[in-house]
Amino acid sequence: MLNTRSGDVAQQVSTGSLPGWERVDALVRDAHEHLLADRDGAVADYIPTLAAADPELFGIAVVDVTGGAHDVGDAVTAFTIQSISKAFVYALVAQELGRDLVGERIGVNNTGLAFNSVVALELNDGHPMNPMVNAGAIATTALVPGATAAEKWSRLTAAMSAFAGRHLAVDQEVYASESATNDRNRAIAxxxxxxxxxxxDPEEIVDLYTRQCSLLVSAHDLAVMGATLADGGVNPVSGEQVVSDAVSRDTVAVLASSGLYEHSGEWLLEVGVPGKSGVSGGVVAVAPGKGAIGAFSPRLDKAGNSVRGQRATARLSRALGLNIFASRSSNAELPTTDRTRGVT
Ligand SMILES: NC(=O)CC[C@H](N)C(=O)O
Structure with missing residues (x-):
């Protein structure tokens, strides 16, 4: 289980908005400083280029629904979005095709198994179960509107870029590295x-999926993208309505059940904010109506989630009062001791 080590931060009551500017700024700085010496976990190496990532990188960003931003550490350092793309491609497809079709074709329930599990597919008659595991994400990418792969790609990048409020480019090196080694995703397709x-064509769909995972973002971008979901689908920086309020709500619900794969329950218990992670070390957490946290640090736990990213998010969730399950009365009873099981 995620050991959030947040017992030394007072749990704040979740109210309708974030604390004032200075307070948020101080808390983001505090979270960065507190976790800086944390070196638990290991950098992903199944995609060869990712193994070369600097494990010391660590950035945190908070963006609120008014567009206000707080960046600390390596918050604008670029890394590949990887699985976090799944959340935004799901939103695009749900927007274009409707929640019912996507719900029926892809599903919204947790597999309880690893993100790249083949067994999960076999156990469920080939049903991908949810859009946050590789099988569901590959099937979701196949649903992106477009008569050709090029058309699908242009819809996909336009949507991802609209969520970020800037044009997102592909890291060609990571794309080539994953393309040369993604036999497992090809098998899943x-x-x-x-x-x-x-x-x-399964090859063509996996290629699109691999490219979407290779888009370069920063922790700051993730916070803007998450804040768009927190703001009813309106990017709070650009002002663009990227997806509808209903699609944002559904996307956040899917993140709650499956964003951290088989660790999603533990994450919700500890952090209380729907989130999504990726194997290059990115994490985004969406606090509906308030804003989002973007974090980046390459060392991962065994499920493929950034250790420092998770711990920083947990600390901030607690300090900023983001837990969506906390009410005034129950907050008093939240444990103040750390959970005991380690993350690795
Ligand atoms: N968990 C992840 O971030 C996985 C994404 C990666 N591109 C893959 O398909 O394996």
Whole structure:
């Protein structure tokens, strides 16, 4: 279980808005400073280029629904978005095709298994179960509107860029590295196809999916993207309505159930804010109506989630009063001791 080590931060009561500017700024700085010496976890190495990431990098950003931003540490350092892209591609497809079709084709329930599990597909008659695991994400990418792969790619990058409020580019080196080694995702796509649950050419869809995972973002970008979901689909910096309020709400609900894969329950218990992680070390947490936290640090736990990113988010969630399950009366009873199981 995630050991958030947040017992030394007082749990704040969750109210309708974030604390004042200075207070948020001080708390983001405090979280960064507090976790800076934390070196638990290991950098992902199954995608060869990711293994070369500097494990010391650590950035945190908070963006609120008015567009106010707080960046600390390596908050504008670029890294590949990886699985965090799944949240925003799901939002795009739900917007275009409707929640019912996506719900039926992809599903919204946790697999209880690793993000790249093949067994999960076999256990569920080839149903991908949710859009946050690789099988569901690959099937979701296949649903992006467009007659050709090029058209789908342009819709996909336009949507991702609108969430970030700036044009997002592909890291060609990571894309090439993952393309050369993603046999497992190819196998998942073929398996989906064998169950008649993937439209189109599996190779082409996996290529699109791999490219979407290779888009470069920063912790600051993740916070803006998350704040767009927290703000009813309106990017609070650009003012653009990227997806509808209903799609934002549904996306956040899907993150709550599956954003941290098989650790999603523990995450909700500890952090209380729907989130999404990626294997290059990014984490985004969405506090509806308030804003979002973006964090980046490459060392991961065994489920593939950034250790420092999770711990910093947990600390900030507690200090900023973001836990969506906390009410005034129950807050008094929240444990102040650390949970005992380690993250690695
Ligand atoms: N968990 C992740 O971030 C996984 C994304 C990665 N591109 C993959 O498909 O394996």
């Amino acid at each position: 073929r398996l989906l196809r064998s169950y008649d649950r993937l439209d189109g």
